[in-house]
Amino acid sequence: MLTYNKNTFLNINKIIFASLDIREVYQTMSNELSKTIDFDRLTITLITEDNALYEAFVVLSKTYEYTDIKEGDLYLMKDSLMEKVVQTRSPVIVDDTANSQFATDTVLFKEGIRSRLGYPLVYKGCIMKHQKLFHIDEKKYPIEFKERIIGSINFGSKRKGYYSKKHVDFVSKFAPQLAMAIENTRLFNRIKDAEERYRRVVESSPDIIFECTNEGKFFLINPSVEKILGYSVHYFYDNHGNGLSLCHQDDQDRVQCEILQLLNGEKDSLMDFEFRVIHKQGKVVWLSLEAIPIKQDNKIIGIEGFCRDITERKKLDELKNNLIRDVTHELKTPVAKMEMAIDMYKRSFVTEKELSGEKELHLYHLLQNNVNRLKNIIRNVLDISKLESGVERLNLSDFTFVELVDQVIHELNPIAIQKNNTITHQIPPSIILNADREKIYYLLINVVGNAIKFTDHGKVDISARLTPKGIVVTVKDTGKGLSEESLKYAFDKFYKENSSAPGSGIGLAISKNIVELHNGSIWAESGGKGKGAKFIFRLPIHHL
Amino acid sequence: MKDLLIVEDDLEMQEFYRNMLNGEPFSVTYVSNGEEGLKKMKEKKYDLVILDIMMENITGDRLFALLRKDRHYKEVPVIMASSLDKETYQCFQALGKVSFLEKPFTKETLISEINKHLQTLT
Structure with missing residues (x-):
């Protein structure tokens, strides 16, 4: 006998959607089903992603204390009842496990199950695809709408030939809801897993990671904040606008101004923004902030980012x-x-001897020349120390390159004329550089000055061209040229081809540092001794 | 005659000042550290102050900041003299009106720098 009414399904549906705890749902569902449909065993089996295996998801035995089929065990699809259900997308009935075509029925027969009903669980709805964290392809949304068979619900009875069409009809009334509940549970667990992974990454970060609203109310901040600033996460969750009040008094205006620009949409992001914050115990902590606005429906509703503790670096810089x-x-x-x-x-x-003493004048020039030489060496040594210590920062501005080159030529022309050299240039007036003007000036003085130094009765030419990788500047001379060895070491500190060569041997090392500070590169080319030299440097162009 | 105060801890440097300002129409007082400088400025209001930057205890920039907080010295012209380069000097500009004299300097530079300030004063 199989008697049921509307209330039976109402009850089953209520149970299915009552909880996300799967064990609890199936236990109550099994009790409810047993009022209507007779079974000795109820299992729910789910297919794995690759369709090769299926998992015994739930095994509920009404009359068995022991069974070999365990929850969580995996079985081969091949030659199973499950495989037939998937292939036909229809219910499959086994009248007698003693004469069954399915491999698993040997086990069931031994355990006393004689007849079976397998009903497909077809899910119609959203499916979340497996994706690696931080490998999310934005074009492919990780959730899509699909209809697919996820497994089956199976009944087993000790009686031969027990299940028939009326049982199939009954199961068909609640199977879709059951499929949806199972998939929802799995979706929920996957979201929970993904969130858990994300949370672990955020919590274990040594930097402060945060999200806050326009008003400065934090809705995410990780425990690193306690290590760095001494305040627990609750301090930030419970209070409004605490971020700013913790800033060093002298930095508050600056921080507020930058954050406002971000919230107004005047800036897309903050990068390496350095400011001071006061630790709970009163000491000063230097932070470097990277932040972007949080947008919702094209409106900026807050900011998110991270702060790195750079106090040690700052102390070292100061030293x-x-x-x-x-x-x-x-x-x-x-x-x-x-x-x-x-x-x-x-x-x-x-004044006193009215320029009488030639000897005095000679001595004066000797002293003056050597003091000048000493001054240059000191300047160069200090410059390279500053560049190499990393405390030197770029002071970027836009300027017309040809104007700078004219200035360099004007400065160096007297020395060039002394050595019977001519300096020419071919610089398109359209080239605008975004760089540290003073440093690029110094770089050119070094490179062009170097070319003049090693050229007599010749030419020095400066040219520049724009390439996709940036501006390439070539300083070409008709001078002494460089040996293969000199090409290798030309940019090394204190390198001189021979000890009597003029200069301190630092100029090109400084030039290399300046170019590298601009993320560019510099190199030298020469046909060999007596064949002139080319010094070429490339500077990336940030915005044009 | 205008009263000048020169705070310079290097006695040889003081000698250069004396040499260059000798015969000029200024009454110059020399002190060799920040503490003495402060003491002198409390006794009397000078028309112009020249400060060395790198001095022990009270450095020139600290002395300058203290000076600007004193209502008598809020507007008094100050020249900071140092062998450090202009970049170092730029950070003092935030503190207020100040000019910079890079060492070495010639007699002409020194006198014209002093006169520039004294003229704007009158």
């Missing part, structure tokens, strides 16, 4: 800066005083 400043002072002061003394010395014999 380096102080050291460089002290060394600069110690080296420059005596030279400055020497220069002032020489000037006074000259004034004394000019």
